[in-house]
Amino acid sequence: MSQGKTALPPLDYLLAFEAAAESQSFVGASKKLNISETAISRKVRLLELHYDVPLFLRGHRSISLTPQGASFLARINPALKELREASRAIVAEHKERPVTLAATNSVAALWLMPRLHRFRAANKHVKIMVVSSDRDEECLSEQVDLAILRGDGNWPGFTSRQLFGETIFPVCSPAYLEANPQADDIAMLPHLDLIAVAAQHPEWMTWQRWLSHVGRQNVEPKQAALFNTYPMSIQAAVDGLGVALGWAHLVDPLIEQGKLVRPLGDEAVRTDFGYYLLRSEAAAPFDECRIVEDWLCGVSDARKRFAS
Known part of the structure; x- marks a missing residue:
């Protein structure tokens, strides 16, 4: 050979x-x-x-x-x-591993979804599976890599970082305000068409609690419509059905687009709660998970700040 x-x-x-x-x-x-x-x-x-x-x-x-x-x-x-x-x-x-990201219905629909296209444009190799639920046990299941929940920052067994605080104010469509100019008077607000949410969490901010925070105690506000999810209540406000409670950061894009306005100007209630990014301490983070986590924290760092 x-x-x-x-x-x-x-x-x-x-x-x-x-x-x-x-x-x-x-x-x-x-x-x-x-x-x-x-x-x-x-x-x-x-x-x-x-x-x-x-x-x-x-x-x-x-x-x-x-x-x-x-x-x-x-x-x-x-x-x-x-x-x-x-x-x-x-x-x-x-092998690319998808990142399962759970969030409340409000955060998933109003905060996360409008931003996902920017993330996808910059990270085409990272796949995100979004789980939208208002049940904490579902968002914190073993199958979930990252979760965004409302609370005080204390979740045993999870690392937490606040993405944004909780600042709440009335919002309505420009057309509704034009037809109901008295909406800019806080004394008249309880008599208008108020849009409410049937929340699962007892500490959720209701119209009665919000009015009490701004000095209108013992008021039984009139409710025009009741919804079981927060995104539906905001859509109802955009459609001109009445006045809803708007959570800063969730409704900011709609205000910037002119779809919603704040009839009471800067009048707002700031609570001790916020929306936190959670990751189980027992789960080892992987590369794609870190990329999503860093992106969410970067969005948080660039957010608008509201006075306490």
Whole structure:
């Protein structure tokens, strides 16, 4: 054998030889590798020419390994197995893992969704699965990588970072304010069409609580409509149904777009609650999760600040 023949043959020659040897036929190898029988036969023949060694004894309808072929198969099998394992490992290590991000209905619809397109434009390789729910146990399940919840920042077993605080003020559509100019008078507010939310959390800010915070105690406000989710109440305000309570950061884009206005100007109530980004201390963060977490914190750092 000449010195040049010690060069490695193409990998597909070796794979065709291995498949043919294990199947004991070119037909079987063809089915295994999903290429034609002619292609298998040709690759095996080129491998034999490469080494100038007969690897198969060819019968009319069968093939069998020569002693040289059997010896060669025994030597290359471990190497091919190692190559397959290395190939599977690198795919598993670098496979893109989706990030499951849970948030309350209000945050998912009004804060997160309008920003996701910017994130996707800058991070096309990161997939985010958004879970929208007002049930804390669902947002904090083991299947969730990151969660955005309303609270005081204390969730045992979770690291938390405040994304934004809770500043609340009345909002309505410009058309509603034009038709009801008395909406700019806080004394008249309880008598207008107020949009409310049937919240699952007892500490949720209601119209009665908000009015009490601004000095209007023992007032039974009139309610024009009651919704079971906050995004629906805000859409109702945009549609001119009445006045809703607007959470800063959630309704800011709608105010900037002119779809909502603040009839009482800067009048607002600031609470001790806020919206926090949570991650389980028991779960090891992965690269894609860190990218999403850093992005959310960056959005938070750039937010508008409201006075306490």
